[in-house]
Amino acid sequence: MRAYDYISLLQGAAVTVSLSLIGIALGVPIGLMLALVRWSGVPVLGRAVAAYVSVLRATPLVTLALLVFFALPNIGVPIDPVPAAIASLAMNTAAFNCEIWRAALTDFPRTQLDAATAAGMTTGLAFRRIVFPQIWRISLPGLVNEMTLLIKSSPAIAVVGIVDITRAAVRIGAQTYEPLPPFLAATVLYFMVVLGFVRVQRAIESHMDRKFGFA
Amino acid sequence: MTREFAIVWAHRDRLLEGLANTIWLCVLATILALVIAGPITVALMSANRPLRAVARGFVDAMRCVPFLLLAYIVYYGLPSLGIRFNNWSAGLCALVTYNAAYMAEILRGAWASLPREHVDAGHAFGFSGARLYWRIILPPVVMACVPVIGNQMIQIIKDSAFLTIIAVPELTHEASAIQSMYYVPFAAFVAAVALYWLLCRIVETLVAAVERRAEATR
Numbered sequence: 001m002r003a004y005d006y007i008s009l010l011q012g013a014a015v016t017v018s019l020s021l022i023g024i025a026l027g028v029p030i031g032l033m034l035a036l037v038r039w040s041g042v043p044v045l046g047r048a049v050a051a052y053v054s055v056l057r058a059t060p061l062v063t064l065a066l067l068v069f070f071a072l073p074n075i076g077v078p079i080d081p082v083p084a085a086i087a088s089l090a091m092n093t094a095a096f097n098c099e100i101w102r103a104a105l106t107d108f109p110r111t112q113l114d115a116a117t118a119a120g121m122t123t124g125l126a127f128r129r130i131v132f133p134q135i136w137r138i139s140l141p142g143l144v145n146e147m148t149l150l151i152k153s154s155p156a157i158a159v160v161g162i163v164d165i166t167r168a169a170v171r172i173g174a175q176t177y178e179p180l181p182p183f184l185a186a187t188v189l190y191f192m193v194v195l196g197f198v199r200v201q202r203a204i205e206s207h208m209d210r211k212f213g214f215a
Numbered sequence: 216m217t218r219e220f221a222i223v224w225a226h227r228d229r230l231l232e233g234l235a236n237t238i239w240l241c242v243l244a245t246i247l248a249l250v251i252a253g254p255i256t257v258a259l260m261s262a263n264r265p266l267r268a269v270a271r272g273f274v275d276a277m278r279c280v281p282f283l284l285l286a287y288i289v290y291y292g293l294p295s296l297g298i299r300f301n302n303w304s305a306g307l308c309a310l311v312t313y314n315a316a317y318m319a320e321i322l323r324g325a326w327a328s329l330p331r332e333h334v335d336a337g338h339a340f341g342f343s344g345a346r347l348y349w350r351i352i353l354p355p356v357v358m359a360c361v362p363v364i365g366n367q368m369i370q371i372i373k374d375s376a377f378l379t380i381i382a383v384p385e386l387t388h389e390a391s392a393i394q395s396m397y398y399v400p401f402a403a404f405v406a407a408v409a410l411y412w413l414l415c416r417i418v419e420t421l422v423a424a425v426e427r428r429a430e431a432t433r
Contacts, residue, residue, distance in 0.1 A: 058369070058415035059408045060376030063387045067408065070400030155283040156377065166284050170291070179291040183284060191279040 001181050005172045009182065012168030013189045019082070019162070020154050023089030024147055030090065031097025038098070039105040049098070056095035061156035064088045069160040085157035093150045100142040104135040137208060144201040148194045165189050219402035226393050230403075233389030234410050240378075240385060241371045244310035248371075249364070251311065252318035257348065259323045270319070277316030282374045285309050290381045306378040306385075314371055321367065325359040326352065358429050365422030369415050376411075386410060 034049045056064075068091075069084040079087075108131060116126035155166035163171070169186035173179030223230065258270035277285070289312070290305040300308060329352065337351035357364075379388035390407035394400040 055408065055412050058373075058412040060373040060387065060411060062376040062379060063390070063404060063407050063411065066387070066391060066394075067400070067404035070394060071404055074398075074401050152281040153373075155281045158283075159380065166281065166287065169284070170287060173287075173291055178295060180288070180295055183288045183292050186284055187276075187280050190281055190284065194279055 012165040016164040026090035027093035030094040034098040035101035081160045104138040219399040223402040233386040237386040247311045248314035251315040255319035256322040274316040283377045306383040325356045
């Protein structure tokens, strides 16, 4: 491998990380909204969300990316590879995040909500001041775990023509006729990205621990 | 739109062939991964430090690598070391190697939470070595793991879709083929998604049935 090859692998890493981060930034709040719809028991919408989560959790990311990229133009919505990749990452992770948020919400003690209502808080205020500050700390480990799983399934977006770490490694291997070195370098890069996410989680937890005395 | 679904319906034999390939690939991969995970779990739990370190290294490495990258390493990388696969055996080999590590970690978790007294009782009845492992340790560990193994099987089904990239004719590959031949992307991929969903529901139902049986015979 030449210096140029390392640079193209790093460019692939930048693509993997940035697209995944955008997918996460969209998927985490969308997941929370979906979980809230189910938690608050909105009649028809709750069922629809349950169906969405069930189907999306069973859909391979490769198949989803192909569906979004090829089928949307077919029904009259033109889409470029990058938005298609972001959309499929976000749709996929939102379904898993919904379940993580929902678990935290279902375990949330009702008595606290009753107390908030008794103290005259509106639903919105009670959510911002009472519910959310507690559930995000409970959900954090699950959410970070899901983020690392998303990073590991992100090579799927190569099927719509995006050059991520894995795709860059395949290209270098095809050009140099020596596929193993770029694959091993790619493995190291994924390891570092996953480790990065876990580090950030630990940092947030220990910060919380210092600030509030519990994580 | 109905015309599109009609085209996919006319080629349902290809889609079902892809589904059949996905099913047997995943079932075989699950069984082989569990079989290989057994000895790896023993190594993870053994008192021998170098053995434990090797097993831990393998499991951790697999848990950091994306599945597609491993499939590429097996399919394109290993031939340069003189090990050659066709796309089927490369796909199966990658699925088995990858998931053996996850299965080993699942079994290790259940083994670690097995009550000490249970194993002591086995010793007291004169069980040791392989017989202790097969008769005393493995049965409760596997039964405790059934739901998690079911989850892992769903993961295997979803990972198997990556094998379309190395041209294994599984479900996603066949859906892609139909869509590229007749330009019916929406219908073809929606049909594939529906079949994946059905497959995952079947696994969930089977897991629930096994769990109920385990409750009943306990």
